[in-house]
Amino acid sequence: MERALVTRLYRDEASQQTVMLMEGTQSKERIKVTIPYQKAGILALEAHGLNDRCPLYGMFSQCVGELGAAFGSVVLNCEGPRCTHGAISLSHDGRTSWIGGDVVELVAFAMHTHIPIYISKSDTSESEEDEGQPRAKTMLPSVFVDALEDIFSSESDTDYSSSDPSDR
Template sequence: MERASVTRLYKDSSSQKTIMLLETKANGERFKVTLPSQKAGILALEGHGLNDRCPLYRVLSECVRELGGAFGSVVVRLDEVEGVSGRIAVSRGEQIVSWINGDVVELVAFALHVQLPIYVSKEYPSDRDDETALAESMSLPSVFEEALSDILDSGPGASPPFAD
């Protein structure tokens, strides 16, 4: 797993598909991620500070903080068989208490907005790697995880809940 940044968002002239270019910080390796065209605008707007989901991001961060946790990092997984997927870590102190799956575009936009680290991986870290020592009572309420997953998986054009 390597730290990465979004270096470019463009429309491929030959395929007419929208491409997000992720570049690793350590060795400069580049990964092209094909995005649904209707969702690419979310990242483009975030790059200009105009993302209409900013109020939602603030609410999500405040909710996690009130629960005594924090968002950790976003992992974009690249798999030749399963395709591209994403997850976000929720932690308490130095311990990861939960991984929440979500839409890659939404997770990357969220990471860019709240300045979370983005990692590229060929496989996910185990859900239990960093949380084995934690009691089950320490995890986030499942209702919150389900609501967050629903929000991050919301379709294009869906108005974000809690928006002013």
């Protein structure tokens, strides 16, 4: 596992896919992560400080802090050019729990709150072992943790079209 930074977001002309380029801070290895085209705007806006979710991210951080907890880091599990899933750590009373989520949502949150992003390129056997280990339960209200899980696990087939029926 290595800490990584998002260095570039672009559309690959050859494959016509949107790529988030990440670079390992120690190895300087470049990792190309293919992301859904519809979600690229979230990261582009966040990089410029214009993401409309900024107030929501600030509220999350403040609520977690008021509850005596803290966000730790985001870990993305990658297999080749695809990051299959990710999770954000939440610490409370010396215990850590993990909230799974969509890769783009987690990276945008990490960029906004300045928490570290790590890339894990573990093979299937290692990730299966990790899943078998029990995660510590947080003492935060379950309704709050459930809300975070719902927001961070945004479905990749989200309809980004207008919800106003007159626009259709």
